[in-house]
Amino acid sequence: MKLLNYIKGKFEEPESAEWMDNLSPSTGKVIGSVPLSGESDVKLAIAAAREALPEWSGMDPSGRAEWLDRIADCLEEKFEEIAYLESLDTGKPISLARSVDATRSVSNFRFFSKMIRDMEDEIYEMEDATNIVKLRAVGVGALITPWNLPLYLLSWKVAPAIGMGNTVVCKPSELTPLTADLLMRVIDEVGLPSGVVNLVHGNGNSGSMLTGSPDVDLVSFTGGTSTGAKVAQSASPQFKKLSLELGGKNASIVFSDCDLEETVKGVTRAAFLNQGQVCLCGSRILVEDSIYDRFMEMFVESVESMVIGDPMDDDTELGALISKQHLQKVQGYVSLALEEGGQIVTGGEPCLPKELEGGNWMSPTVITGLGTETRCSTEEVFGPFVTVHRFNSEHEAIEIANNTRYGLAGSIWTMDLEKGRRVAENIHSGMVWVNTWLHRDLRVPFGGVKDSGVGREGGKWSLGFFSEPLNVCVRHD
Numbered sequence: 001m002k003l004l005n006y007i008k009g010k011f012e013e014p015e016s017a018e019w020m021d022n023l024s025p026s027t028g029k030v031i032g033s034v035p036l037s038g039e040s041d042v043k044l045a046i047a048a049a050r051e052a053l054p055e056w057s058g059m060d061p062s063g064r065a066e067w068l069d070r071i072a073d074c075l076e077e078k079f080e081e082i083a084y085l086e087s088l089d090t091g092k093p094i095s096l097a098r099s100v101d102a103t104r105s106v107s108n109f110r111f112f113s114k115m116i117r118d119m120e121d122e123i124y125e126m127e128d129a130t131n132i133v134k135l136r137a138v139g140v141g142a143l144i145t146p147w148n149l150p151l152y153l154l155s156w157k158v159a160p161a162i163g164m165g166n167t168v169v170c171k172p173s174e175l176t177p178l179t180a181d182l183l184m185r186v187i188d189e190v191g192l193p194s195g196v197v198n199l200v201h202g203n204g205n206s207g208s209m210l211t212g213s214p215d216v217d218l219v220s221f222t223g224g225t226s227t228g229a230k231v232a233q234s235a236s237p238q239f240k241k242l243s244l245e246l247g248g249k250n251a252s253i254v255f256s257d258c259d260l261e262e263t264v265k266g267v268t269r270a271a272f273l274n275q276g277q278v279c280l281c282g283s284r285i286l287v288e289d290s291i292y293d294r295f296m297e298m299f300v301e302s303v304e305s306m307v308i309g310d311p312m313d314d315d316t317e318l319g320a321l322i323s324k325q326h327l328q329k330v331q332g333y334v335s336l337a338l339e340e341g342g343q344i345v346t347g348g349e350p351c352l353p354k355e356l357e358g359g360n361w362m363s364p365t366v367i368t369g370l371g372t373e374t375r376c377s378t379e380e381v382f383g384p385f386v387t388v389h390r391f392n393s394e395h396e397a398i399e400i401a402n403n404t405r406y407g408l409a410g411s412i413w414t415m416d417l418e419k420g421r422r423v424a425e426n427i428h429s430g431m432v433w434v435n436t437w438l439h440r441d442l443r444v445p446f447g448g449v450k451d452s453g454v455g456r457e458g459g460k461w462s463l464g465f466f467s468e469p470l471n472v473c474v475r476h477d
């Protein structure tokens, strides 16, 4: 599969004439090639977006909402193809690609279409004047996305961005370009006006050319914290609108009064969904001392029962890690855990389903015995690797949960809902679930605090981020 950039309504070879291999995470084999776009490609894409801006931003919001619906319909027709390509490209189980990635990609367009259709100007009356607050497009947006939830996150940005009248240039991760290409095919098929959505493939350099360009007005970035810092460094001096959705080291807090069976299921899912490669994953499990032994017995059994194997197999629960380099990073944390005084309770080894030699395989790994200050307990690993810690009081659980530079999410497991809410309100993060995890309502704000990011997207927060409010005050006495 030889992918092309999508600029001004046309699939184009990169002017750089450079290409990268796209590798399958589960086999290590080459599955295609991706343009390594250079400066002129990025400039052409930005110019196309700039040219399309006046007409697109001038269109009535309900007209733009209709386009979002057309895209959603066309994506829905390609539901199985999305799931197949996402599983092939990321190594995630196809069942997950269906239930999460394909489903959400469609619903992101439908959800924002409805929000934009329902949007109204705000009116504030004074005795002698009327204020009208209108949301207008920001301009040209750069939308930069990571490899873990490729189309899920790209559609989460494209839908509100163009719905609010911006035109955009997308830059997906070089590791997972396939569904971004599919979205461009959909956009082409429905006949969206050319230049409204453009896409350049490439690596971090292509991304930094976008964020540093004076012709880009807005940057929505999802990725790692250290990359986020570089994006901020390049975009902030030009006062671009900037949203940064970054890493996490989220705690799952298990109280002794939880429903143990449901909690073990929920905590296992939170730890290992997508091989632990979700920014929201509960990678630190804090367990109240009085139920620690019973919890561990059930948790380890639950982890060891997970089916690892061919991502295309319907029964597979755990697939491959994204790349060799990432596998090595995660394995490095297993060695570090031992150096830091931890014990491996299960996993820790590379595991290779025989038929898939060459892929990036690792068994789900549970580490105990580590201090809560250690690197393994506080740094984002972003793989099938969790640490488990004991606590004795509500206060101690909160202290451990907050003892990291990240502040994205968390979950609390207790039958005492008042305690659940009380503890949740003391966790320094953007989102906390009680007796559930990754239970998403698209109307609520999504994002983190501290090193997990700046700003929020989701619902009216996305509409706010992808627009500029204009206040018109008309005196009438």
Ligand code: NAP
Binding pocket: 144, 145, 146, 147, 148, 149, 171, 172, 173, 174, 175, 202, 203, 204, 205, 206, 207, 208, 209, 211, 222, 223, 224, 225, 227, 228, 230, 231, 245, 246, 247, 248, 278, 279, 380, 382, 408, 447, 448, 452, 453
């Ligand atoms: P990453 O290495 O930071 O890359 C993210 C995107 O930025 C990719 O498209 C990447 O391109 C591009 N990029 C790299 N360097 C750049 C630069 N200097 N300027 C502009 N763009 C640049 O992250 P990742 O490894 O793909 O994803 C994993 C990380 O994302 C984890 O830390 C995870 O927690 C985080 N994440 C956060 C959320 C959230 O909502 N908070 C959601 C999902 C993931 P290339 O990949 O082609 O280099």
